[in-house]
Amino acid sequence: MGFISFVGRVLFASLFLLSAYQEFIEFGNDGGPAAKTLKPKFNLFVKLVSKNTGLGVPHIDIKTVIAATMFLKGFGGLLFIFSSSFGAFLLLIYLAFMTPIVYDFYNYEMESEQFVQLFFKFTQNLAFIGALLFFLGMKNSIPRRRSKGRTTKTKTN
Numbered sequence: 001m002g003f004i005s006f007v008g009r010v011l012f013a014s015l016f017l018l019s020a021y022q023e024f025i026e027f028g029n030d031g032g033p034a035a036k037t038l039k040p041k042f043n044l045f046v047k048l049v050s051k052n053t054g055l056g057v058p059h060i061d062i063k064t065v066i067a068a069t070m071f072l073k074g075f076g077g078l079l080f081i082f083s084s085s086f087g088a089f090l091l092l093i094y095l096a097f098m099t100p101i102v103y104d105f106y107n108y109e110m111e112s113e114q115f116v117q118l119f120f121k122f123t124q125n126l127a128f129i130g131a132l133l134f135f136l137g138m139k140n141s142i143p144r145r146r147s148k149g150r151t152t153k154t155k156t157n
Contacts, residue, residue, distance in 0.1 A: 005083075009080055013078070016073040016074070020070045021074070023066060023070050027067075035065075042060075072090050075090060077091065085136055085139050085140070088132050091128075092129060092133070099129075103119075103122035
């Protein structure tokens with residue numbers, strides 16, 4: 001059972017690791033194609049947040065956002081392979097913040113093809129979030145094993 005669990009974690013983490021590797025290779029001086037694709041969506045999301053909350057959002061360089069996502073996906077994916085709760089938490093942070101920005105189906109009409117594609121990918125990422133929450137829940141619900149040599153004896157008189 002342990003080997004099958006390891007293979008599942010490797011396959012799941014490979015989605016994030018390969019994506020982080022591709023972004024790293026293409027990063028360049030301007031953040032690469034990921035920055036060019038993300039910048040308009042990120043700016044639109046910042047405008048929506050500012051408009052709906054009434055709070056000013058500070059300027060964030062898109063290269064910093066791309067570098068942070070590469071770190072979260074790469075480091076989180078590596079830690080997740082080794083069954084780390086912290087790695088799952090890093091991937092969860094990445095998905096929670098980036099999914100509504102990248103898959104902005106709410107900016108399109110329901111009848112458009114773009115809406116359907118973005119909504120499908122959005123719900124797929126929600127399933128990834130659910131899988132990570134399930135992993136964290138199972139990891140925290142399994143009692144820790146005690147070493148066999150250390151048993152506590154009570155003293156009775």
